[in-house]
Amino acid sequence: MSSTLSPVVPASAALPLLVVAGALVRGESAEARLLLQQRPLGKHHGGLWEFPGGKVEPGETPAEALVRELAEELGIAVDPADCVPLTFAVRSAHEGLAAGRDLVLLLYRCAAWQGTPVAEPGAALQWVDGAGLRALAVEATMPPLDIALCITAQKLLEA
Numbered sequence: 001m002s003s004t005l006s007p008v009v010p011a012s013a014a015l016p017l018l019v020v021a022g023a024l025v026r027g028e029s030a031e032a033r034l035l036l037q038q039r040p041l042g043k044h045h046g047g048l049w050e051f052p053g054g055k056v057e058p059g060e061t062p063a064e065a066l067v068r069e070l071a072e073e074l075g076i077a078v079d080p081a082d083c084v085p086l087t088f089a090v091r092s093a094h095e096g097l098a099a100g101r102d103l104v105l106l107l108y109r110c111a112a113w114q115g116t117p118v119a120e121p122g123a124a125l126q127w128v129d130g131a132g133l134r135a136l137a138v139e140a141t142m143p144p145l146d147i148a149l150c151i152t153a154q155k156l157l158e159a
């Protein structure tokens with residue numbers, strides 16, 4: 001191979017931003033609902049509905065980060081063993097991310113926790129059924145990355 005070829009990822013490029021989020025599901029069959037959180041106004045994607053979660057900090061595993069974020073944002077305690085990888089989505093920096101880095105979002109299914117989710121100041125929560133989730137995706141009231149995640153999350157709500 002020629003030594004003049006550029007590597008796919010230049011050594012100088014920033015690593016992707018790793019974000020974890022939880023698809024918290026309660027109830028079964030027709031009663032199944034997913035928890036969505038509205039991002040506080042003033043934050044990136046402010047006012048849009050997303051899966052609760054946040055960035056993985058240095059030294060954390062993704063599951064540890066999710067447990068921490070769910071405790072911080074919702075005040076619930078989740079066992080890492082109850083965080084089951086569900087799907088992921090990737091957004092390129094070229095698609096308009098302010099930080100200028102690719103973003104990889106790992107979505108976990110969580111069906112067990114302790115406590116009752118409570119929104120942080122400035123945020124809001126809603127439990128959606130399949131129709132509610134579709135409506136948010138179609139109306140683009142979710143971050144672009146979440147539209148892709150919803151296709152899989154929707155299956156958690158199917159009878």
Ligand SMILES: Nc1nc2c([nH]c(=O)n2[C@H]2C[C@H](O)[C@@H](COP(=O)(O)OP(=O)(O)OP(=O)(O)O)O2)c(=O)[nH]1
Nearest residue numbers: 019020021044045050051052053054055143145146
């Ligand atoms: N939590 C979450 N973030 C998402 C989703 N979809 C999506 O594009 N994002 C983006 C928005 C943000 O750019 C990034 C998450 O950052 P964040 O601001 O929530 O992370 P954080 O809780 O660590 O926040 P901070 O303390 O740094 O303010 O991922 C989603 O469904 N959930």
